[in-house]
Amino acid sequence: MPDLDLDSPWTLHPQVSVRPEPFGALLYHFGTRRLSFLKDVTLLTVVRGLAQAPTARAACLAAGVSDSELPTFERALGTLARSSMLIERPPAAAEAPPSKERNA
Amino acid sequence: MTMLDMKPADTPAAARLVDLFELGLDAPICLTWELTYACNLSCSHCLSSSGRRDPRELSTEECKAVIDELQRMQVFYVNIGGGEPTVRSDFWEIVDYATAHDVGVKFSTNGVKITPEIAQRLAKSSYVDVQISLDGATAEVNDAVRGPGSYATAIRAMQNLSDAGYRGFKISVVCTRQNLSQLDEFKAIADRYGAQLRLTRLRPSGRGADVWDDLHPLPEQQRGLYDWLVAHGEGVLTGDSFFHLSAYGNALPGLNLCGAGRVVCLIDPIGDVYACPFAIHENFLAGNVRSPGGFREVWQHSDLFLELRNPQTGGACTKCQFFDSCRGGCMAAKFFTGLPLDGPDPECVRGFGEDALRDRSGDALPKPDGDHSHLTSPPRPRTNKPVPITLTMRRPDRAPVSACAEDPLSGFHTA
Numbered sequence: 001m002p003d004l005d006l007d008s009p010w011t012l013h014p015q016v017s018v019r020p021e022p023f024g025a026l027l028y029h030f031g032t033r034r035l036s037f038l039k040d041v042t043l044l045t046v047v048r049g050l051a052q053a054p055t056a057r058a059a060c061l062a063a064g065v066s067d068s069e070l071p072t073f074e075r076a077l078g079t080l081a082r083s084s085m086l087i088e089r090p091p092a093a094a095e096a097p098p099s100k101e102r103n104a
Numbered sequence: 105m106t107m108l109d110m111k112p113a114d115t116p117a118a119a120r121l122v123d124l125f126e127l128g129l130d131a132p133i134c135l136t137w138e139l140t141y142a143c144n145l146s147c148s149h150c151l152s153s154s155g156r157r158d159p160r161e162l163s164t165e166e167c168k169a170v171i172d173e174l175q176r177m178q179v180f181y182v183n184i185g186g187g188e189p190t191v192r193s194d195f196w197e198i199v200d201y202a203t204a205h206d207v208g209v210k211f212s213t214n215g216v217k218i219t220p221e222i223a224q225r226l227a228k229s230s231y232v233d234v235q236i237s238l239d240g241a242t243a244e245v246n247d248a249v250r251g252p253g254s255y256a257t258a259i260r261a262m263q264n265l266s267d268a269g270y271r272g273f274k275i276s277v278v279c280t281r282q283n284l285s286q287l288d289e290f291k292a293i294a295d296r297y298g299a300q301l302r303l304t305r306l307r308p309s310g311r312g313a314d315v316w317d318d319l320h321p322l323p324e325q326q327r328g329l330y331d332w333l334v335a336h337g338e339g340v341l342t343g344d345s346f347f348h349l350s351a352y353g354n355a356l357p358g359l360n361l362c363g364a365g366r367v368v369c370l371i372d373p374i375g376d377v378y379a380c381p382f383a384i385h386e387n388f389l390a391g392n393v394r395s396p397g398g399f400r401e402v403w404q405h406s407d408l409f410l411e412l413r414n415p416q417t418g419g420a421c422t423k424c425q426f427f428d429s430c431r432g433g434c435m436a437a438k439f440f441t442g443l444p445l446d447g448p449d450p451e452c453v454r455g456f457g458e459d460a461l462r463d464r465s466g467d468a469l470p471k472p473d474g475d476h477s478h479l480t481s482p483p484r485p486r487t488n489k490p491v492p493i494t495l496t497m498r499r500p501d502r503a504p505v506s507a508c509a510e511d512p513l514s515g516f517h518t519a
Binding site for chain 1: 121124129130131133178180181206208210230231233
């Protein structure tokens with residue numbers, strides 16, 4: 001069972017701050033006090049698009065991820081989900097307020 | 105690196121993080137901020153030679169201006185220390201201001217101000233992390249370094265935090281020759297209070313330079329520490345401070361890179377910006393937050409920091425097969441033991457540091473800038489020379505109150 005279901009809606013945890021960097025981004029979770037890295041600019045686009053996308057798969061496609069790359073991104077998103085950087089969004093709450101992302 | 109407890113996400117393969125970070129970031133990930141040199145203790149290994157307040161320390165308003173800048177630069181959090189930061193009367197005001205401005209706070213304390221009321225307050229905020237310093241799992245070992253009563257103070261603070269329902273605060277241990285046999289006991293204390301253990305390296309910085317020879321771990325203890333850290337994995341934090349031990353085998357969790365001036369730095373109580381908290385010396389002073397352009401200017405353009413962001417290409421260590429894992433070790437440890445910065449760490453696991461220490465020239469070791477030690481603190485070894493004292497005999501033929509030339513009861517007679 002993967003850590004993240006690509007066909008569910010996901011979003012950044014509200015306590016996660018995203019800082020874009022030339023190589024991708026730094027993510028800091030104020031609740032768990034964990035730091036993570038996105039070593040890929042496309043992954044940053046995916047992560048930022050999650051809140052507005054109906055599913056994680058849709059966010060990947062919108063960011064230009066190809067079918068062959070999809071398993072890699074599923075794994076990367078799964079890692080973020082496992083460390084609570086990403087949380088599953090209830091389908092009914094699709095209009096949830098944007099995450100606490102600064103410098104957006 | 106000394107301050108990052110991090111977890112890289114397994115993201116699509118790209119350049120290694122260590123290579124990206126070696127070139128520096130536009131803003132630090134976090135930084136250490138010593139708010140005051142004032143302290144109620146006089147720990148013999150204090151890395152900032154703390155004790156007395158510096159009258160030039162940043163005002164409340166200046167501290168808030170620094171926080172505003174850190175918010176603009178998206179510095180995720182600050183590690184507040186000192187001195188004992190909680191003795192500043194505006195400490196909680198500064199903490200509240202930081203967390204209200206998206207700058208998380210971890211603060212280190214000896215526990216003196218962690219009352220039940222404060223513990224309740226801390227338990228409510230997820231943006232404030234607390235580190236209680238404890239350098240012995242028993243009062244005997246702890247108090248020998250941190251002073252009489254300091255063990256009881258720390259334990260009381262932990263009990264208060266635990267009673268308030270605070271889970272996951274940190275117990276921060278500087279590893280020494282005397283306490284490395286107590287690692288399991290430290291872990292048991294952390295488990296008892298619902299805390300997480302954090303082990304860091306003793307540096308020959310500040311007053312630590314005076315006691316380093318007696319306190320730093322022996323080679324066989326280093327090996328034991330490495331094995332213990334590997335066995336406990338990510339459950340025990342290290343602030344990435346033992347990357348010089350990675351040459352024993354597998355890299356320890358963390359970046360394994362000296363982050364000084366690249367991803368971390370130090371702001372001292374008077375606003376001076378140093379490359380790292382263990383390098384309070386003019387050679388590692390990059391600028392001051394009070395100067396034009398403030399902290400951002402220092403971080404992004406100071407000559408020192410730009411120089412530190414050049415990857416090391418020369419020196420004896422680059423020829424070592426383990427250079428990729430230990431990166432030559434800790435800059436501050438080398439500097440304050442009088443070793444060349446491009447050579448081996450004094451605690452190099454292959455023993456090259458011990459060789460270098462034996463061979464170093466007889467020149468005086470560099471002294472840290474500023475000694476804020478209490479002038480009346482209990483004796484501590486500033487030199488290896490004996491302290492001359494005068495012994496006198498009490499005169500048995502005189503009253504023990506020598507200031508009175510005449511018996512104060514003279515002239516009084518019982519009826």
